[in-house]
Amino acid sequence: MVRGDRIAAGSAFLAAAVAGFMLPDWIISLATIAFANGLVVLGLIVMWRAGLVSFGQALYYCMGGYAVALIGRWGGVTDAFLLVLVGGLSAAGISFVIGFLLARYREIFFAMLSLALSMILYGLLVKTESLGSTDGLNVIVPTFLGYAPHQEKLIVALYFLVLVVCATAALLVGAYFRSLAGALAIPVRDNELRVEFLGMSVSRLIHTKLVISALLAGTGGALAALAVGHVDPNMSYWTTSGEFVFITILAGAGSVGAAFVGSLAFESVRSFAFAMLPQLWEILLGSVLLLTILFLPQGLGSLIERLHWGREAKAP
Amino acid sequence: MLNAFAVLIDGLVYAAYLFIVAIGLTLIFGVMKILNVAHGSFFTFGAYGAASAVGIYFNRGLPEAGGYLLMVVLAMALGLVLGLILERGIMRWVYGRDEVVMALVTYAAFLILEDVVILIWGPGSYAAYQPLLSAGNIEIGELILSNYDLGLIAVAAMLAAACYWGLKFTRYGRLLTAVIFDRETAAAFGINVRVVYTVTFVIGAMLGALGGAIMAPKIAVTLGIGVEVIVLAFAVVAIGGMGSIEGAFAGALIVGICRAATVHLFPQVELFVIYAVMALVLMIRPYGLFVRAQPRKI
Amino acid sequence: MSSPILSVQDLGKRFGSLFAARDITVSIPAQQTVGVIGANGAGKTTFINMITGHLRPTKGTIHFEGRDITALPSRQIKAMGISRSFQVAQIFPSLTVFENMCAAAAIGRAPKTLIGHVRTPLRSQESVAEAKTLLELFQIAPYRDSLAATLPQGIRKLLDIGMALAGAPRLLLLDEPTSGISIEEKFDLMQIVMSALLSRKITVLFVEHDMDIIEGFAERVLAFYDGTVIADGMPAATLADPRVQTLISGPKLRSAVGTGAHV
Numbered sequence: 001m002v003r004g005d006r007i008a009a010g011s012a013f014l015a016a017a018v019a020g021f022m023l024p025d026w027i028i029s030l031a032t033i034a035f036a037n038g039l040v041v042l043g044l045i046v047m048w049r050a051g052l053v054s055f056g057q058a059l060y061y062c063m064g065g066y067a068v069a070l071i072g073r074w075g076g077v078t079d080a081f082l083l084v085l086v087g088g089l090s091a092a093g094i095s096f097v098i099g100f101l102l103a104r105y106r107e108i109f110f111a112m113l114s115l116a117l118s119m120i121l122y123g124l125l126v127k128t129e130s131l132g133s134t135d136g137l138n139v140i141v142p143t144f145l146g147y148a149p150h151q152e153k154l155i156v157a158l159y160f161l162v163l164v165v166c167a168t169a170a171l172l173v174g175a176y177f178r179s180l181a182g183a184l185a186i187p188v189r190d191n192e193l194r195v196e197f198l199g200m201s202v203s204r205l206i207h208t209k210l211v212i213s214a215l216l217a218g219t220g221g222a223l224a225a226l227a228v229g230h231v232d233p234n235m236s237y238w239t240t241s242g243e244f245v246f247i248t249i250l251a252g253a254g255s256v257g258a259a260f261v262g263s264l265a266f267e268s269v270r271s272f273a274f275a276m277l278p279q280l281w282e283i284l285l286g287s288v289l290l291l292t293i294l295f296l297p298q299g300l301g302s303l304i305e306r307l308h309w310g311r312e313a314k315a316p
Numbered sequence: 317m318l319n320a321f322a323v324l325i326d327g328l329v330y331a332a333y334l335f336i337v338a339i340g341l342t343l344i345f346g347v348m349k350i351l352n353v354a355h356g357s358f359f360t361f362g363a364y365g366a367a368s369a370v371g372i373y374f375n376r377g378l379p380e381a382g383g384y385l386l387m388v389v390l391a392m393a394l395g396l397v398l399g400l401i402l403e404r405g406i407m408r409w410v411y412g413r414d415e416v417v418m419a420l421v422t423y424a425a426f427l428i429l430e431d432v433v434i435l436i437w438g439p440g441s442y443a444a445y446q447p448l449l450s451a452g453n454i455e456i457g458e459l460i461l462s463n464y465d466l467g468l469i470a471v472a473a474m475l476a477a478a479c480y481w482g483l484k485f486t487r488y489g490r491l492l493t494a495v496i497f498d499r500e501t502a503a504a505f506g507i508n509v510r511v512v513y514t515v516t517f518v519i520g521a522m523l524g525a526l527g528g529a530i531m532a533p534k535i536a537v538t539l540g541i542g543v544e545v546i547v548l549a550f551a552v553v554a555i556g557g558m559g560s561i562e563g564a565f566a567g568a569l570i571v572g573i574c575r576a577a578t579v580h581l582f583p584q585v586e587l588f589v590i591y592a593v594m595a596l597v598l599m600i601r602p603y604g605l606f607v608r609a610q611p612r613k614i
Numbered sequence: 615m616s617s618p619i620l621s622v623q624d625l626g627k628r629f630g631s632l633f634a635a636r637d638i639t640v641s642i643p644a645q646q647t648v649g650v651i652g653a654n655g656a657g658k659t660t661f662i663n664m665i666t667g668h669l670r671p672t673k674g675t676i677h678f679e680g681r682d683i684t685a686l687p688s689r690q691i692k693a694m695g696i697s698r699s700f701q702v703a704q705i706f707p708s709l710t711v712f713e714n715m716c717a718a719a720a721i722g723r724a725p726k727t728l729i730g731h732v733r734t735p736l737r738s739q740e741s742v743a744e745a746k747t748l749l750e751l752f753q754i755a756p757y758r759d760s761l762a763a764t765l766p767q768g769i770r771k772l773l774d775i776g777m778a779l780a781g782a783p784r785l786l787l788l789d790e791p792t793s794g795i796s797i798e799e800k801f802d803l804m805q806i807v808m809s810a811l812l813s814r815k816i817t818v819l820f821v822e823h824d825m826d827i828i829e830g831f832a833e834r835v836l837a838f839y840d841g842t843v844i845a846d847g848m849p850a851a852t853l854a855d856p857r858v859q860t861l862i863s864g865p866k867l868r869s870a871v872g873t874g875a876h877v
Contacts, residue, residue, distance in 0.1 A: 111351075112550060116550075116551060180735065194706065197688055197704070245420070289424035
């Protein structure tokens with residue numbers, strides 16, 4: 001990271017932290033969900049840099065959420081850090097297994113297969129009474145390393161939990177992007193054959209990206225479950241995945257911070273539109289997506305990424 | 317025995333419905349390489365259009381046969397208009413872009429059209445049961461079947477035959493086959509690819525709307541039907557192989573029968589089974605049953 | 615003759631009923647420069663594809679430096695010291711020339727574990743140094759910051775071959791290094807490539823349609839016809855072989871003109 005980026009990231013984090021003490025609860029709640037979803041978007045960015053768009057990321061989001069609901073309910077675990085960790089890891093574990101299959105697919109086939117997999121989970125959840133069927137499950141009120149806040153305090157505590165997790169994830173993903181495995185995303189997208197003949201396994205690179213993005217999505221789902229206090233099968237429905245893809249397109253793959261800014265903007269506009277123009281929300285959404293693709297193709301493609309491809313490293 | 321027969325009939329009815337919806341999707345993908353999410357909107361418009369028109373028509377006590385005709389004609393007209401607007405207004409600006417990008421553009425169109433439906437028809441739901449009622453039932457052994465369902469199977473079979481014949485024996489069909497096979501060479505040989513695209517997209521849209529109209533009497537026409545239909549159609553098309561007409565046919569049959577069997581035997585897994593079959597097929601044949609992977613030459 | 619660096623025994627490849635390669639037995643000593651000739655479809659690229667692990671032979675064995683590499687995955691073969699370039703240059707179009715070379719150099723020296731990949735920086739001092747050296751060696755340093763997608767054909771080919779040379783392979787297979795290059799430029803391009811490779815003292819096998827280039831750069835020629843090697847020897851002798859003349863090169867007069875078609 002160059003110095004300017006570091007300062008920007010640090011001050012953004014500080015501003016977000018200070019805001020946690022000053023802003024009204026409803027804004028804090030909104031930001032909590034937005035940042036939790038931002039983790040999912042960050043995961044999509046990890047894949048997108050390698051040219052992969054998943055229309056089934058909600059699978060991992062939902063896995064993370066249900067993992068939290070289930071172990072909170074039956075495992076007697078209440079610690080938020082532990083719950084989130086388990087949520088993220090269970091999603092990553094599933095992704096590791098199906099990654100052996102999914103890593104062989106590209107482009108539209110990758111999008112469709114990931115969509116099918118997320119719909120399998122949806123179909124299962126909807127029909128499973130013991131998992132709450134279409135009603136879903138309530139999530140326990142978490143504790144934080146022994147601290148057990150309620151009401152307004154809980155909202156603030158969850159916000160800081162999300163903030164800390166997001167900052168950690170942002171730092172780690174940033175480091176990953178600068179590593180060889182992360183930086184090879186663009187070569188993989190450009191020309192897999194060449195990468196393979198230079199001596200690197202493309203399927204392993206992609207498999208790693210799938211697991212990383214599932215870990216992020218599962219963590220996001222776990223945090224969202226804690227913040228909302230409820231999970232239901234819609235977390236796995238394809239429209240949920242579609243929303244994440246939408247935010248990713250808006251955010252662009254250029255930087256780690258874009259995931260969170262994009263997600264925050266999305267949630268803000270959504271709550272505004274729901275209140276003011278409930279009938280026009282999807283028209284608004286669709287138009288923005290359309291305009292982005294038509295007129296800001298760099299948000300979609302190479303331009304922003306190019307600025308960041310390994311340029312942070314000291315110029316020789 | 318009765319059970320097996322019931323599964324078969326139910327499966328065929330469901331397959332017929334899936335085929336009608338999927339064929340437009342696979343046609344557009346085959347020719348234009350667009351995974352058209354807005355196909356769900358065509359379906360929705362067809363269903364809403366048919367439902368509201370049928371309601372008005374049958375309430376006036378006009379002859380029944382005309383009601384069926386009205387349903388179909390209206391759906392086709394809606395598909396035509398919608399298809400033209402989408403293709404000329406939006407899609408043509410993104411031709412040649414990444415397949416995923418084109419799919420996202422149709423997703424944007426789908427989102428917009430979801431709200432347009434509410435603006436036109438309101439948030440309430442419609443029922444268009446009259447055609448189903450007036451078609452009556454038929455008893456085969458102990459099984460009571462709806463004539464409308466049997467008609468659905470017949471329509472799907474006719475559509476399949478028409479597509480087959482159209483692609484094999486008409487001039488336009490041969491043009492399409494040429495474009496599907498090799499777009500650039502087709503263009504080099506003087507085929508007007510632009511016109512082929514417009515016509516294909518419009519036909520696909522009309523088929524989607526037709527599917528909605530035909531299904532309208534069998535379902536509650538309500539918000540969100542397009543969302544469900546589109547993923548089902550994706551599954552069918554992915555199983556058969558995207559862009560393949562035979563594939564859509566086979567995929568619809570497989571999904572239809574599988575679903576009917578689970579509904580009768582293990583109702584808990586009804587939704588799950590469709591996507592599980594899809595995942596299974598893709599595991600074995602990544603590009604679907606009727607499409608072969610092309611190895612890259614170096 | 616010292617023990618061969620590459621030794622191919624009875625190699626064959628069948629696609630259904632078509633024999634793309636059959637009964638190929640060749641051994642190549644270290645540091646030799648071997649030219650491969652043959653009409654399109656004679657099995658030259660299939661031969662390279664089998665050696666580099668892109669195609670799995672249906673028959674026969676391949677040994678490199680005494681080790682059996684038959685049917686290993688291409689990245690493993692690359693790691694053992696065999697690299698290749700392509701008939702159509704395989705580069706990363708959305709990166710600059712320098713970034714392309716850096717990627718090649720970094721992959722070449724990366725550890726083979728996942729943790730290693732995550733811990734290796736893209737631009738270590740060593741890989742940057744190697745990338746710069748290769749740019750100089752292939753005389754494409756002036757294009758350093760151009761996007762690879764915008765490069766002229768000759769530069770693309772040089773970049774492709776340069777990337778193949780990253781990670782210090784001991785055997786380099788060049789599949790038609792001059793294809794797509796105009797006749798006037800071919801010789802200069804080969805001159806750059808060969809002097810670069812010569813300075814690295816590596817073994818080279820290159821496919822070429824232009825008999826003048828073969829005569830100018832190869833120490834030995836393998837002539838392919840119908841999936842197998844019909845002549846193998848010094849260039850002058852092989853090109854004078856009547857079978858080679860009727861089946862591949864044609865009479866001397868036509869060869870210079872004929873090559874233009876083999877793009």
